[in-house]
Amino acid sequence: MLKEGGISMRELTTEFSKPLLPVGRAGVLLSEILHLLCKQMSHKKVGALWREADLSWKDFLPEGEDVHNFLLEQKLDFIESDSPCSSEALSKKELSAEELYKRLEKLIIEDKASDEQIFDWVEANLDESQMSSPTFLRALMTAVCKAAIIADSSTFRVDTAVIKQRVPILLKYLDSDTEKELQALYALQASIVKLDQPANLLRMFFDCLYDEEVISEDAFYKWESSKDPAEQNGKGVALKSVTAFFTWLREAEEESEDN
Numbered sequence: 001m002l003k004e005g006g007i008s009m010r011e012l013t014t015e016f017s018k019p020l021l022p023v024g025r026a027g028v029l030l031s032e033i034l035h036l037l038c039k040q041m042s043h044k045k046v047g048a049l050w051r052e053a054d055l056s057w058k059d060f061l062p063e064g065e066d067v068h069n070f071l072l073e074q075k076l077d078f079i080e081s082d083s084p085c086s087s088e089a090l091s092k093k094e095l096s097a098e099e100l101y102k103r104l105e106k107l108i109i110e111d112k113a114s115d116e117q118i119f120d121w122v123e124a125n126l127d128e129s130q131m132s133s134p135t136f137l138r139a140l141m142t143a144v145c146k147a148a149i150i151a152d153s154s155t156f157r158v159d160t161a162v163i164k165q166r167v168p169i170l171l172k173y174l175d176s177d178t179e180k181e182l183q184a185l186y187a188l189q190a191s192i193v194k195l196d197q198p199a200n201l202l203r204m205f206f207d208c209l210y211d212e213e214v215i216s217e218d219a220f221y222k223w224e225s226s227k228d229p230a231e232q233n234g235k236g237v238a239l240k241s242v243t244a245f246f247t248w249l250r251e252a253e254e255e256s257e258d259n
Contacts, residue, residue, distance in 0.1 A: 002033070002049065003040050009053035017060055024062040031074040040168060042119035043078040050079050094130060100139040108143045108166070115168050122173075131173060137180055138187035140173060145191050145205065156198040160208045170214045181219035186231050189223075193234035202238055206245045217249060 001007045017026035037046045057067045071077050095103065107113040107121060122131060130136055148162035174180045188209075192202045209215040224239065224246055 002037055009049055010055060013053070013055060013060070021060070026060040027057065027062075027065075027070060028074075030060055031076055034076060034079070035074075038116045038119075040172070042123040043116065044120065044123045047079050095125070097135045097139060100136055101142055104139050104143040105146065109147045115166070118169055119172070132175075132180065134183045137173060137183045138190075140169070141184040141187040142191050144170065145188055148205075149195075149201070156195065156201045158201065158204040158208055160204075163205075163208045163214075164212060167212050167214060174214065176216070178216060178219045178222060181215045182222050182226070185215065185219060185223040186228075189231065189234065189238050192238060197234060197237050197241065200241070202241050203245055206242055210245075210249075217253070220246070220249065 002009055002012065013030055016029065020026040020029060034046055034050070037049070057070065061067060061070055068080075071079060103121070103125075104118075107118055111117075113121070126136060144163070144166045147166075148159045150157050150159050170184070174184055188202070188205055192198070192205075195201070206215075206220070210217075210220070226235075
């Protein structure tokens with residue numbers, strides 16, 4: 001509810017704290033909720049949400065408990081720091097496609113950073129327009145897909161656990177937007193072409209991205225029918241490799257309509 005803005009933080013926390021204050025557990029539950037929020041958005045945004053609510057930790061902790069120590073113990077010290085000023089946000093340097101990809105590849109593949117760490121890095125380095133740009137979306141999708149590819153001698157397969165782990169990141173930035181999802185599919189196509197189009201690899205990705213509801217049916221169909229001249233490299237072979245996927249998709253759609 002907090003993530004979608006369905007209820008104000010002040011309203012929710014004031015209400016749930018009433019029965020918990022006498023037993024000294026309100027602060028602990030609030031801490032858990034904030035940490036769960038951090039898995040869906042950046043620390044910076046959660047901190048801003050807290051400050052906008054104009055709440056005081058003293059109202060949620062047992063009398064006499066040190067607020068600063070509690071925040072340190074609960075790893076909530078980011079709540080106390082102020083958000084960066086707008087002039088700092090304006091001065092963010094726009095990274096090239098190559099730089100963006102290298103940074104994301106390091107975070108996702110080398111550092112095996114958590115989703116929260118990736119959200120924080122994106123918030124710290126990109127502004128809102130960059131976060132929704134094709135350059136960023138393609139770099140993100142390329143890095144996630146590369147992390148999920150397992151190569152055994154001459155065969156390739158998809159580690160679906162990696163895709164599942166990164167679903168929150170993909171969902172956050174693709175934002176259920178067909179055009180953004182289409183950019184992600186173009187990036188996936190380019191990645192597969194670079195590997196010389198291994199048999200079944202694109203189909204494995206399509207199955208997983210569909211099952212995890214990362215890419216919508218509309219975006220898959222849009223990719224299938226796209227005649228964008230910039231995206232034709234390897235498109236014919238790619239289309240052939242996922243013929244069975246689209247056959248299955250259409251049959252499933254027809255069955256659903258019949259029902």
